[in-house]
Amino acid sequence: MTTTAGERAPDWSREQWQVRARSWVDAQLSRAGLRVTGPVQPRVRPWSLVWRVPTDGGPVWFKANNPGTVHEAVLIAALAGLAPERVLAPIAVDPARGWSLLPDGGESLRDVLGRDPDLAHWERALPGYAALQLASAPRADELIALGVPDHRPEVLAGLLAQLLDDRESLRIGDEDGLSPETYERLRAELPAYAERCRRLADIGIPATVQHDDLHDGNVFAGPDGYRYFDWGDASVAHPFGTLLVTLRSIRYATELAADDARLARLRDGYLEAWTDRYDRRTLVEAAGLAMNLGAVSRSLSWRRALDTADPARAEYADAVPGWLAELFEPTPL
Incomplete structure (x- = not known):
């Protein structure tokens, strides 16, 4: 480490x-x-x-x-x-x-979906999360000063370069780690990754808190509305990076195809909060970039979570190289 x-x-x-x-x-x-x-x-x-x-x-x-x-x-x-x-x-x-x-926050969105697997529940939950992100954006620098990790597009390429130097965490050559071929491919990908980071930053959507593990088990669904919890993986980052885990978790739970129109509708419902400042085509481009770049953010959050002497960390150690290898997977939608 x-x-x-x-x-x-x-x-x-x-x-x-x-x-x-x-x-x-x-x-x-x-x-x-x-x-x-x-x-x-x-x-x-x-x-x-x-x-x-x-x-x-x-x-x-x-x-x-x-x-x-x-x-x-x-x-x-x-x-x-x-x-x-x-x-x-x-x-x-x-x-x-x-x-x-x-x-106690009451029942989770997962509990609700277990009884009624209607994606309308997510359609109602995502705008509230977007509103939280918008409310937090003006305080992004303050959150970083308080110790929240900085994963903004402007710094992500540098963080990827540092992560690639951590060969122990990446378990290069191990059965559950990066293959030497994938590692060298990631090294070669650095300039292109940095260019995608620059493009996302240039779009200008302000960084804010990004949960980075927003699935149905981390949302309360009570009479007071939806509340979002379990922020241990969170960072200050491009807001749309959230969609990587959220849409993937929904897709796995519902067995939808990656390009299913219902997932696009959920994405667009979430992006609606930014349509007063950006046109939808720009927002969709930014979402695609943020989801692609977010594989590095997930790898970094897992590395932090597993920076412990607890032997039980070995059960999860493949998450760090596993998420990094996701950088080469096609971005859904």
């Missing part, structure tokens, strides 16, 4: 850490007038630990991020101030430690 965050990552299994975290949770709940009523239910991944905490006011959720995704805590607090109707307002955050405490 090229960074040393994994060496600094906390051992979430240590009793001392758990006592300290539980003390923080209890103190924050007490300030909110809540009391824990039962044992916490943990879920651990290499990039985060999540506790479901039962309280006398309903369940709440504690999340601790590893150093590679630590920016999530400060980001959700910032988004709650910028677009409070689009995210859950945290009960408390500790930005330095990457801790957050959130109320």
